[in-house]
Amino acid sequence: MPQPQKSLTFFRRVVVIIKKIPRGQVATYGQIAALAGNPRAARQVAWVLHSAADKENLPWQRVINSQGSISLPRYGGYELQRALLVKEGVKFDSAERIDLVRFQWRPKIIKKKKENKPGARL
DNA sequence: CATATGACGATAT
DNA sequence: AATATCGCCATAT
Structure with a gap:
């Protein structure tokens, strides 16, 4: 049986x-890689964009x-x-x-449960 | 399996 | 600050 x-x-x-990623906000390659589960795969994010944007x-x-x-070169998409981005309000x-x-962009960490320490002071 | 690619990132110079 | 170099790693071939 397949999983x-x-x-x-x-x-x-x-x-x-x-x-x-919400309009008017940005994310970095590394950030996306991390969210996708591999903080060291920033280059693969670029690859994904290249192949599927x-x-x-x-x-x-x-x-x-x-x-x-x-990151795009001038006269090459820059x-x-x-x-x-400017049109979306980014400066x-x-x-x-x-x-x-x-x-x-700062997505809320969804993760599992388990947090919430009643009485914990930060 | 061996290599190549890539809109990166961190560090060294 | 700008450039060079290296490490990383999912996919493609």
Whole structure:
């Protein structure tokens, strides 16, 4: 018997995650890789975008690098990505970087139960 | 199995 | 700050 819900491939998990990035916010390759279960697979996220951004209709423009900047080369998609983000309200500073503190998506950690320590002070 | 690819990330220089 | 180098690793072939 095959497992009822065999874990999805990394590829699929990444696709699902990227689709959840809210408009006006961004996520980094490494962040997405981590959410997909492998914090060291940032490059694979790039690969997923390369191979499926279009087919899967992903909000690919919301994925940027850990420096808060666009990874696509100038005249190779950079301008388009920048324009799409600006249109969503994302701001770029004078160094062409996005302030991650302001714009990075911070999904709620769903995880399992078990947290909630009554009386715990932080 | 062996190699190649890649919109990365961290570190060294 | 800008560039170079290396480590990583899911997929593709």
